[in-house]
Amino acid sequence: MSLLTIPRETLVWLMVAQVLVILPHLAHLPLWIVALWLGCGLWRVRIYRMQASYPPGWLKGLAMLVVGAGVYLSHDGLVGLDAGVTLLIAAFILKLVEMRSRRDAVVVIFLGFFAVATSYLFEDGLLAGLFSLLPILALLAAMIGLQQSRLFGRPWPAVRLAGGLLLQAVPLMLVLFVFFPRVGPLWSLPQAQTRGTTGLAEEMAPGDIAELSQSGELAFRASFSGELPPRAALYWRALTFEQFDGRRWARGPSSHVMRAPAWTPQGAPLDYSVVMQPSGQPWLFALDVPELPGGEAQLMGDFHLQRSRPVEAALMYRVRSWPAAVRQPRLPQSVARAGLQLPAQGNPRSRAWAAELKATHPTPQAVVEALLRHFNQAPYVYTLKPPPVGEDIVDGFLFDTRRGFCIHYAGAMTFVLRAAGIPSRVVVGYQGGELNEAGNYVSVRQLDAHAWVEYWLAGRGWVRVDPTFQVAPERIEQGLVEAVPEERALFDDSAIALLRYRDIGWLNDLRLKWEGINYGWQRWVLGYQGDEQLALIQRWFGSVDYRALGAGVVGALAIGMAVLALVLFKPWRNVRDRQREGYARFEQALARHGVRRQPGEGPRAFGERAAQRLPERAEAILAFVRQYEAQRYAGQTADSVALDRALRRVCRQLRWRAARSRGE
Amino acid sequence: MSRFSRHRDRWLDKRIPRAKSVVLSQRSIFILPTRMGVAFLIVLGLILLAAINYQNSLAYAMCFLLGSVYAVAILHTWRNLAGLRLQSGRTHPIFAGEQAHPWVRLESRSRAHQAVALGWQRAAMTLDDVPARGACEIELALQSERRGWLRPERLRVESRFPLGLFVAWSWVDLDIAVLVYPRPLEGEAPTVQGGEGDEEGARVVGVGADDYRGLVAWQRGDSLQRLHWKAYSRGRGLLVKDFAALAGSDLLLSFDALGGDPEARLSLLCHLVLAASDAQQRFTLQLPGRTLGPGEGAEHQERCLQALALHGAPAERAAA
Known part of the structure; x- marks a missing residue:
């Protein structure tokens, strides 16, 4: 390009694009980047107004050093996704100041495109995706500005054209998006740090789960292909806690066994798919007993699902669950030992009570029923704010305060069962969820976090039992918020907003609709990876023949381009x-x-030469030429009739001459 | 000229024949990615890698969106040239060593054509916009070196609009031909070449005060150089010095009478023709095998200069 200066509208659009590119990144950029950005933006405007000159070389070098040091300090190093993105944004900001030639502008534009792509790694919701169209539009407009012949054009035509290009590109994009083969990661890359994710953890003290339960943040959604099971049957297992040290419950050995124990499917299975929010933990959520046809995770020794990598981005998986399955009818010694483990001492009252229960009841099942009856009849209170108990937390809870949360009930029941010689463990996960009838799916939030108990009976295997149900059945049947109506003040903002919406009918409908849209986005766009793609293509075409598919895609692209070419060129209007x-x-x-x-x-x-050569026809020839010239060059309106008439006269006379010369 | 470019030119001559007016169509437009277009693909590749490694659907979508924009840009860039009519105009003759300024008219038959560049060298292209159903004229510069017909090579017309990712171009031959007269070289006009038996004229050159005949009233068309300013200042009105135009004593400018290198002789003759015309002298130009005149006036001068320009060249363009 002969013109090396950067046109004004390119500069305008680049500055706009910079704002739009950086905005979504602000959440994870260090604050000093904003200061750098403002300073550089002002400088650039001053350069444009000829009030300042371009930064000298030493200043550029210094700026790079300072940025490098800043990134190092803010992110504890220069490696990692966050540090990389900060460096990218800093380069994008600095390059805009020192940009002089069109080539520099192209570099800035390409950096901008890449920065937009990296923003998806942090935030990939529907709104973020739609918003990112704006910086893309501005960057394309800047590219168009670079090609324009005038240095001072108006900025709007460029952005209109950019919008047109984007719209015309959409059909091709959809074809590519649906059919482009998805492969697994080629190599592992640093992941975005999952910021402030709340959720279940490896080990929990009673207070942790109560705190978790105060958040309205989404944990996962599940959509069922058949009818939605009743709420009370939705026990989403995440982990089991087998080890108790007197204060905390933690994962035991069988939750690390990489092999599923024996189990027999029984009853009707449930088919559903789950879209999980990033949790930063490697386990998945499912109803008992899950099978994953996609093989995303391994069913572990305690029937929980574990993946090799933590879930750092939204994850979608399909599950088939057998709720009535018989699990581990024969208990190996090691599992039995783990299921009976108790600290050597502590909680003497509970141990004594367990011994008494064992003595008075003939079977383990009778002991369990007696315990449940006790929870149901004794004056227990379900609360998120349990009063402090002493050193022996089980004794304090069972005999003194009798106020507690699900983990208290589950922990106490497991303790007593174990003391009575019945193998048992605490299961944590989520219970229930918000049913969205329209979409046939369940949204499960952090406040649905729950803990329950499973015990082992010879011949029946592991049996689930929920002591909380005896104390506060509304927790299971309706939800936590209904279970503790007077403790609303404890919930965090997201949970409170949720509660407020619930009270206003139309607003709640709106919220549910929006949730549905988001869920669709997650399922169909974000979750559209390998298996989903195959499933969709199989549904459309029956079978997947890669050669035919490839030919089909190429054909579809060619047809798309041809249609677009027709629309653009309008050959019928030529x-x-x-x-x-x-x-x-x-x-x-x-x-x-x-x-x-x-x-x-x-x-x-x-014409004049021809007139000389054919003097008899000179008049007709010259008349035609005059007519042609007048229409063609003198700007006279085109009059094809007059031109035709003149032409016919020439031809007629020439024919006549030909006939006469033949006659001679 | 290499063998390749000869082949290319022959191929182009068939594909886009020479014409005063050319409408760019699919036969004549070529399109390829620019360096920027290749760099854009590399950026898309990086985004695709990020999408694959992070299993990120939005990054996939963005990569495909920009890839589709890339494909759509092919059509837009191509369309920006398609249907454009280029037409060359008549260019005035120049003297060797001067710059000719042929102009080309770009005319749109339907849509607007933005940022169309025109030129002989890629480094020096002239950029302009053609409005919808309108036209623009671009003046080009063409350096002449030798006398004769100056016929530039094919003209490159290109466009990178809208995104600069592709360049669509065509090589058109708009039949631009500039007549280049010899460079006028001032020099001593040799006086009679005595002793050679050359009896054809009394003098080779004879513009001098000797022929001064008197003052006559100025008429439109008389050269201002011959105005008698002194008489004017004395209030005698506009008078011109009348030089002898005696029958038989016309100026004879003869190629054969001059010595030296033929090109130098032509240059000198060019100068003499111009001088004689300026002096409104009747003169005859004698070239080997051709005699022009005697005559005077602009038309005669033009014919003489043209003969000088084309002296020795094949007579292919005499009609033009």
């Missing part, structure tokens, strides 16, 4: 150039009589 056609016929007619136009000979010169 005006025929009647004047030129007429002139060509005129030349042909004269050529038949030996008068050929010389290269470079204009119409008038040619």
Whole structure:
């Protein structure tokens, strides 16, 4: 390009694009980047107004060093996704100041595109995706500005054209998005740090789960292909806690066994798919007993699902669950030992009570039922704010305070069962969820976090039992918020907003609709990876034949381009150039009589020469040429009729001459 | 000229024949990615890698969106040239060593054509916009070196609009031909070449005060150089010095009478023709095998200069 300066509208659009590119990144950029950005933006404007000069070389070097040091300090190093993105944004900001030539502008634009792509790694919601169209539009407009011939154009035509280009690109993009083969990661890359994710953890003290339960943040959604099971049956297992040290419950050995124990499917299975929010933990959520056809995770020794990598981005998986399955009918020694483990001492009252229960009840099942009856009849209170208990937390809870949360009930029951010689463990996960009837799916939030108990009976295997149900059945049947109506003040903002919406009918409908849209986005766009793609293609085409598929995609792209070309070129609107056609016929007619136009000979010169050679026809020839010239060059309106008439006269006379010369 | 470019030119001559007016169509437009277009693909590749490694659907979508924009840009860039009519105009003759300024008219038959560049060298292209159903004229510069017909090579017309990712171009031969007269070289006009038996004229050159005949009233068309300013200042009105135009004593400018290198002789003759015309002298130009005149006036001068320009050249363009 001969012009090296950057046109004004390019500069305008680049500055706009910079704002739009950086905005979504602000959440994870260090604050000093904003200061750098403002300073550089002001400088650039001053350069444009000729009030400042370009930064000198030493200052650029210094700025790079300072940025490097800043990134190092803010992110504890220069490696990692966050540090990389900060460096990218800093380069994007600094390059804009020192940009002089069009080539520099191209570099800035490309950096901008890449920065937009990296923003998806942090935030990939529907709104973020739609918003990112704006910086892309501005960057394209800047690219168009670079190509324009005038340095001072108006900025709007460029952005209109950019919008047109984007719209025309959408159909091709959809074809590519659906059919482009998805492969797994080629190599592992640093992941975005999952910021402030709340959720279940490896080990929990009673207070942790109560705190978790105060958040309205989404944990996962599950959509069922058949009818939605009743709420009370939705026990989403995440982990089991087998080890108790007197204060905390933690994962035991069988939750690290990489092999599923024996289990027999029974009853009707449930088919559903789960879209999980990033949790930063490697386990997945499912109803008992899950099978994953996609093989995303391993069913572990305690029937929980574990993946090799933590879930750092939204994850979608399909599950088939057998709720009535018989699990581990024969208990290996090691598992039995773990299921009976108790600290050597502590909680003497509970141990004594367990011994008494064991003595008075003939079977383990009877002990369990007695315990449940106790929870149901004794004055227990379900609360998120349990009062502090002493050193022996089980004794304190069972016999003194009798106020607690699900983990208290589950922990206490497991303790007593174990003391009575019944293998048992605490299961944590989520219970229930918000049913969205319209979409046939369940949204499960952090406040649905729950803990329950499973115990082992010879012949029946592991059996689930929920002591909380005995104390506060509304927790299971309706939800936590209904279970503790007077403790609303404890919930965090997201949970409170949720509660407020619930009270206003139409607003709640709106919220549910929005949730549905988001869920669709997650399922169909974000979750559209390998298996989903295969499933979709199989549904559409029956089978997946890669060769046919590839040919089909190429064909679809070609047809798309052809349709677009037709729309763009509108060949049916092509005006025929009647004047030129007429002139060509005129030349042909004269050529038949030996008068050929010389290269470079204009119409008038040619006409005059022809008139000399054919003096009898001179008048007709010159009349045509005059008409042609007048229409063609003198800006007279095209009048094809008059031109045709003149041409016909020439041809007629030439024919007559030909006939006469033959007659001679 | 290399063999390749000869082949290319022959191919182009068939594909886009020479014409005063050319409408760019699919036969004549070529399109390829620019360096920027290749760099853009590399950026898309990086975004695709990020999408694959992070399993990020939005990054995939963005990569595909920009890839589709890339494909759409092919059509837009191509369309920006398609249907454009280029037409060359008549260019005035120049003297060797001067710059000719042929102009080309770009005319749109339907849509606007933005940022169309025109030129002989890629480094020096002239950029302009053609409005919808309108036209613009671009003046080009062409350096002449030798006398004769100056016929530039094919003209490159290109466009990178809208995104600069592709360049669509065509090589058109708009039949631009500039007549280049010899460079006028001032020099001593040799007086009679005595002793050679050359009896054709009394003098080779004879513009001098000797022929001064008197003052006559100025008429439109008389050269201002011959105005008698002194008489004017004395209030005698506009008078011109009348030089002898005696029958038989016309100026004879003869190629054969001059010595030296033929090109130098032509240059000198060019100068003499101009001088004689300026002096409104009747003169005859004698070239080997051709005699022009005697005559005077602009038309005669033009014919003489043209003969000088084309002396020795094949007579292909005499008609033009």
